[in-house]
Amino acid sequence: MSSNFKAVVINNQNEKFSREIKEIDASHLKDGNVLVKIDYSSLNYKDALILRDGGKIVRKFPFVPGIDFSGKVIESDDSKFKKDDNVILTGFRVGEAYFGGFAQYAKVDSNFLIKTPKELDNKKVMMLGTAGFTALLCAFAVKAREELLLGEKVKEVLVTGATGGVGSIAVMILSKMGYNVHAVTGKKDKNDYLKNLGAKNILDRKEFEGESKLLEKGIWDGVVDTVGGPALTKIFAQTKPTGIVAACGNAGGIKINTTVMPFIIRGVKLWGIDSSAAPITRREFVWNEASKLIDFEKLKSFTNELSFNELLETYPKLLKGEYFGRAIVNPNK
Ligand SMILES: NC(=O)c1ccc[n+]([C@@H]2O[C@H](COP(=O)([O-])OP(=O)(O)OC[C@H]3O[C@@H](n4cnc5c(N)ncnc54)[C@H](OP(=O)(O)O)[C@@H]3O)[C@@H](O)[C@H]2O)c1
Known part of the structure; x- marks a missing residue:
């Protein structure tokens, strides 16, 4: 040099x-x-x-x-x-x-x-970057429900902060994994963008504001949460029995005001994601899966x-x- x-x-x-x-x-x-x-x-x-x-x-x-x-x-x-x-x-x-x-x-x-990985190149991996790597870690945390429960299928998955870096790539990955992805956004003009990434359904961020009950109707088998705060409190109450919530972000706040009920009545699992300290074996695994799960033409756009x-x-x-x-x-x- x-x-x-x-x-x-x-x-x-x-x-x-x-x-x-x-x-x-x-x-x-x-x-x-x-x-x-x-x-x-x-x-x-x-x-x-x-x-x-x-x-x-x-x-x-x-x-x-x-x-x-x-x-x-x-x-x-x-x-x-x-x-x-x-x-x-x-x-x-x-x-x-x-x-x-x-x-x-x-x-x-x-x-x-x-x-x-030989299927990728140095430009593609930074198109994903830390955001994409985090989205991959979150998606595999949600998918782990199938392995932990010996074959129980994941069907309905929620992604918050869906138009953000982590959220957008998580929508793409989870729909490629075959799940019905429900994307939560505060941006009304981004519905087509999220549908193009594979979202089946778009939800307004406002629906996740305000007080939540101890337990609400269980809807989500898995959640990728990038926003934290009051939305995450509501998400716990809406997660189905044995569902996994992969929490990685705090775009909407750091405080959660939950109860033990979702965890002891429904066995909901909170899976914290720290991409920064992820072990090397986990890194190698998820980066090697990226080429199968990412549409790089879409990501490039x-x-x-x-x-x-x-x-x-x-x-x-x-x-x-x-x-x-x-x-x-x-x-x-
Ligand atoms: N744990 C880790 O290893 C790790 C790694 C990377 C990132 N992160 C964290 O994950 C989060 C997302 O990162 P990113 O790179 O995707 O950020 P980003 O591109 O800025 O996206 C965040 C998204 O969150 C939503 N949002 C913004 N303000 C909000 C609010 N007040 N309430 C609710 N939603 C709000 C917006 O999406 P909509 O408009 O679509 O709602 C926004 O696009 C950040 O908190 C970041 O620090 C953590």
Whole structure:
């Protein structure tokens, strides 16, 4: 590699926060034992918080953000990875505590990486990115009901925050798995979009607001919840006996005010999803399933490819809820 490379650098000096596109020296890459030339990264909600002001997540400045990336191995101290291997990184506090993916190069711990499945490529994997990986983890958590209950079928599945990154990809995956997907959205103009992804039915977000009874009519065999808050309280009350609720997000709030009733009367299961710390074997499994479950032509139709300049123009829109679709970041654009 040349000794200098381009990166987005955030800084916080004398309480003045800045973000710049800079040439930095390779000596800044101190952590890890695998050097990767980055092909793509993606823009996630967490990245937008970090780009805004560090998001109370980044503590050391100056810093290179970007919580996921794909690229080619340049040098490796670990025999598991050799030069030119295509690799994927999501989470493990990269882009939070270790320099991340909004750069032309990154150096990371080999235990954080998996190889890009041969059915995919480095662009496709970042079209999914952390959002898609999380959606896959959630979908397989819902599907696990069939294995746990020895053949009981999952039929009706609810997805909240359905037009978001995780929600949209979850709708696509779960309908491909053969389930009837009910998509919850606050966006009235996105019905056609959600139907095109495979949703059978669209529900207004308002239906999940307000107080819920201890138990309501059981409707859902499985739920992928990206919003949390009062909606999740209602969802527990509406989940069928032995249904699985995969909870991954807090777009609608962090507090839930539930009772034990759904859990002890109906055996409802709450399955928390933390994509950042998912074990490597789980990562390899779900990434290897992606090519069977994702329609990449559809995904491409709502993915934009951004340069670093465009990334810095786009992240505020994501925070205001004004950005729609997936955003991948090309450090060489
Ligand atoms: N646990 C993990 O490992 C993990 C990984 C990735 C993301 N996440 C979390 O998952 C959530 C979704 O991530 P994302 O990348 O899909 O975000 P996103 O693209 O911003 O989508 C969030 C969606 O939630 C809905 N929403 C927004 N504000 C809401 C509100 N006040 N009440 C109810 N719904 C609201 C909107 O969908 P509609 O307009 O269609 O309703 C929005 O599109 C975030 O909380 C994120 O932090 C967690």
